Amino acid sequence: MLIENIKEAITSIFSNKMRSILTMLGIIIGISSVITITTIGSSIKSTLNSTFNSLGGSSVTVYVDARYPETDEEWDTWEYPEMEKEDYITQEMVDELLEAYPDEFTGIVSQSSYQSGKVNGEDGKYANINSMGVTAGYMEYCKLDMQMGREITSADSNGAKRVCLVSDRMVNNYFGEENPLGKSISIDFADGTTADFVIVGVYEYNQVVFGKEDTSVAEKDRYTTVYLPIGTVFEMTETENNGYDYLDFTVDPTSDIQQATADATDFFSKFYEKNEKWTIEAYNMQSELGMINTVINVITVAISAIAAISLIVGGVGVMNIMLVSITERTREIGVRMALGAKAKVIRMQFIIEAIVLCLIGGFIGIAIGILNGVLLGKVAETLIQSMYSDYASYIVMSVHPSVRAILLSVFFSMLIGVFFGHYPAKKASKMEVIDALRYE
Amino acid sequence: MSEPVIRMENIIKRYYEGKPNELQILNGINLEVNEGEFVSIVGESGSGKSTMMNIIGVLDRQSEGKYFLEGKDVNLMSDDERSAIRNNRIGFVFQNFNLLPRANALKNVMVPLMYNPNHQKNRQEKAMEMLRMVGMEDRATHRPNELSGGQKQRVAIARAMINDPAIILADEPTGALDSKTGHMVMDLFHRLHEEQGKTIVLITHSKELAQETQRIITLSDGNIVGNKENQNYRNVVEERKALSMGGEA
Numbered sequence: 202m203l204i205e206n207i208k209e210a211i212t213s214i215f216s217n218k219m220r221s222i223l224t225m226l227g228i229i230i231g232i233s234s235v236i237t238i239t240t241i242g243s244s245i246k247s248t249l250n251s252t253f254n255s256l257g258g259s260s261v262t263v264y265v266d267a268r269y270p271e272t273d274e275e276w277d278t279w280e281y282p283e284m285e286k287e288d289y290i291t292q293e294m295v296d297e298l299l300e301a302y303p304d305e306f307t308g309i310v311s312q313s314s315y316q317s318g319k320v321n322g323e324d325g326k327y328a329n330i331n332s333m334g335v336t337a338g339y340m341e342y343c344k345l346d347m348q349m350g351r352e353i354t355s356a357d358s359n360g361a362k363r364v365c366l367v368s369d370r371m372v373n374n375y376f377g378e379e380n381p382l383g384k385s386i387s388i389d390f391a392d393g394t395t396a397d398f399v400i401v402g403v404y405e406y407n408q409v410v411f412g413k414e415d416t417s418v419a420e421k422d423r424y425t426t427v428y429l430p431i432g433t434v435f436e437m438t439e440t441e442n443n444g445y446d447y448l449d450f451t452v453d454p455t456s457d458i459q460q461a462t463a464d465a466t467d468f469f470s471k472f473y474e475k476n477e478k479w480t481i482e483a484y485n486m487q488s489e490l491g492m493i494n495t496v497i498n499v500i501t502v503a504i505s506a507i508a509a510i511s512l513i514v515g516g517v518g519v520m521n522i523m524l525v526s527i528t529e530r531t532r533e534i535g536v537r538m539a540l541g542a543k544a545k546v547i548r549m550q551f552i553i554e555a556i557v558l559c560l561i562g563g564f565i566g567i568a569i570g571i572l573n574g575v576l577l578g579k580v581a582e583t584l585i586q587s588m589y590s591d592y593a594s595y596i597v598m599s600v601h602p603s604v605r606a607i608l609l610s611v612f613f614s615m616l617i618g619v620f621f622g623h624y625p626a627k628k629a630s631k632m633e634v635i636d637a638l639r640y641e
Numbered sequence: 642m643s644e645p646v647i648r649m650e651n652i653i654k655r656y657y658e659g660k661p662n663e664l665q666i667l668n669g670i671n672l673e674v675n676e677g678e679f680v681s682i683v684g685e686s687g688s689g690k691s692t693m694m695n696i697i698g699v700l701d702r703q704s705e706g707k708y709f710l711e712g713k714d715v716n717l718m719s720d721d722e723r724s725a726i727r728n729n730r731i732g733f734v735f736q737n738f739n740l741l742p743r744a745n746a747l748k749n750v751m752v753p754l755m756y757n758p759n760h761q762k763n764r765q766e767k768a769m770e771m772l773r774m775v776g777m778e779d780r781a782t783h784r785p786n787e788l789s790g791g792q793k794q795r796v797a798i799a800r801a802m803i804n805d806p807a808i809i810l811a812d813e814p815t816g817a818l819d820s821k822t823g824h825m826v827m828d829l830f831h832r833l834h835e836e837q838g839k840t841i842v843l844i845t846h847s848k849e850l851a852q853e854t855q856r857i858i859t860l861s862d863g864n865i866v867g868n869k870e871n872q873n874y875r876n877v878v879e880e881r882k883a884l885s886m887g888g889e890a
């Protein structure tokens with residue numbers, strides 16, 4: 202019965218193509234605008250998400266933070282405390298956490314800023330540097346590409362080896378054409394100490410990671426970063442516990458990052474319960490991303506709602522055409538009733554016809570909307586990439602229509618069909634057989 | 642005597658009831674039609690034949706009086722029950738065919754099956770069988786506008802028969818046809834009557850066609866003024882048989 206009704210509805214819609222299309226126009230415009238908007242919205246969202254992820258979005262950052270005073274009076278006399286040896290997060294704690302939650306945390310990435318300094322060579326050659334201790338996997342985590350040599354390994358760190366990674370820019374300025382790998386550089390640190398390091402790798406300088414350059418200084422004098430094994434930095438700072446004040450845990454992509462963040466907070470807080478000056482904070486990029494996503498969602502929904510108003514106009518058009526159609530087909534209704542169609546069957550037939558009309562309009566609207574969204578997404582992608590060409594490789598523009606919006610549109614088209622088809626259908630089913638048969 | 646298929650008691654039909662221009666069309670009709678009878682209703686135009694037939698066919702309601710179809714008081718039935726009666730107890734054949742214009746002959750014949758919850762299987766085969774019965778199987782995929790008047794009426798008869806109704810009601814079924822095609826349609830009714838024992842009520846303006854039925858009821862100004870057995874009927878049937886045999890030979 203249902204299939205026959207749908208077939209009949211399609212026949213009757215197609216027997217009046219022009220009129221059906223004009224009727225559907227309102228629905229088509231409404232649905233396509235909603236889909237266009239939601240497609241753009243969800244594309245922006247997924248672009249942000251994947252860009253964030255490519256910049257280390259799936260990690261939990263844990264750091265030791267001061268316990269801030271709670272009252273105004275306390276604030277007046279409060280000073281940021283000095284960190285003692287026992288205030289740092291120890292390697293033992295980290296290992297314990299990794300053991301306790303093997304499904305969530307896959308490893309750590311940490312950095313420990315060390316001093317700035319100057320590399321002095323023969324013939325007055327020099328280079329300004331900042332030094333930083335990092336764990337194995339740090340380069341990958343920061344999306345820094347190696348140009349030659351190797352990265353820092355755990356062996357470097359555990360053995361506190363005197364090795365380092367330098368940037369291609371420093372190599373250009375300092376070594377020129379010479380191969381830097383295996384060369385030893387001597388760094389005079391700001392505190393007056395000097396240490397020698399063997400260059401094991403050269404990384405590509407990347408603006409996204411290091412921020413905008415200070416162009417007021419000559420290229421030659423600009424600071425670049427030299428990466429040292431974190432263990433080496435610990436040794437040089439004489440942090441016996443190999444303590445961290447700031448570290449990132451890489452998180453298994455299949456696990457819930459919010460849960461992981463909460464677990465990390467709970468885990469480390471245990472160790473700081475009795476510490477009066479310091480406590481543990483943990484966060485992930487995703488919760489910030491969540492806020493941005495919420496804002497985009499609100500905007501998308503608001504604009505969609507405005508676009509959806511045209512759906513009501515479309516619905517009224519459908520209702521109008523259904524009323525015309527029912528008047529035109531009064532005889533047919535009479536014949537069907539004379540042949541035994543019950544009132545509810547007649548009602549069903551016309552409601553289904555209205556639904557099919559709206560659904561066809563809805564599907565056309567969805568198709569147009571997806572097309573619009575994809576085109577606009579591509580335009581946005583090219584625009585962004587030409588505007589921020591330095592970041593281009595970080596902007597992963599993914600245009601995909603929002604599945605939820607599509608399902609919702611289908612559902613909404615049906616709803617419009619039911620709502621605006623109901624009155625005409627009811628009117629048809631209320632006809633008296635003999636009057637309908639005699640209608641001219 | 643068993644219960645008649647149709648029993649009307651003092652049926653009155655008024656239009657514009659309660660208004661100043663009230664019109665009484667049927668003035669207390671009493672009528673019985675027994676199972677297996679072939680009855681014709683004649684009378685001048687405007688005498689109320691169609692009005693009466695529409696009440697018999699449950700397409701319309703009487704203003705007063707009682708109407709029993711197969712012993713059941715139609716007036717006490719719900720709308721859905723009345724629909725079911727129209728669907729499978731009555732086969733209505735109209736003067737203007739009333740086929741659905743967008744559906745082909747086969748689909749048209751299938752419509753009553755669509756509304757019959759007891760007959761959901763093999764609908765296409767059943768409809769084809771009906772078309773074969775009226776000699777229209779080779780036109781199954783034609784739409785009404787591709788058929789002649791006589792062919793349309795044959796399709797309409799196939800449609801009226803498909804749910805195996807108790808009675809066939811035909812309101813001037815040959816009115817729109819020339820006399821030759823009219824005779825062909827009448828042949829069909831005779832076959833349904835003779836071979837399947839169907840009860841048939843036929844409205845006609847043709848004296849000749851009325852002579853082919855068992856009983857002739859005459860209506861005038863909303864009253865039954867004549868209701869007599871047709872003595873000629875047997876002869877006519879014999880004649881027909883001879884004729885159709887001759888035709889076949």
Ligand SMILES: Nc1ncnc2c1ncn2[C@@H]1O[C@H](COP(=O)(O)OP(=O)(O)OP(=O)(O)O)[C@@H](O)[C@H]1O
Binds near residue numbers: 656657692693
């Ligand atoms: N819906 C209606 N409203 C008002 N009057 C009606 C209606 N239907 C029929 N009539 C009147 O009832 C009378 C009988 O009509 P009916 O159609 O029954 O006649 P009939 O015997 O079938 O005539 P014909 O042989 O021309 O078909 C007519 O005078 C007609 O005007």
Ligand SMILES: [Mg+2]
Binds near residue numbers: 690691692812
């Ligand atoms: Mg009439």
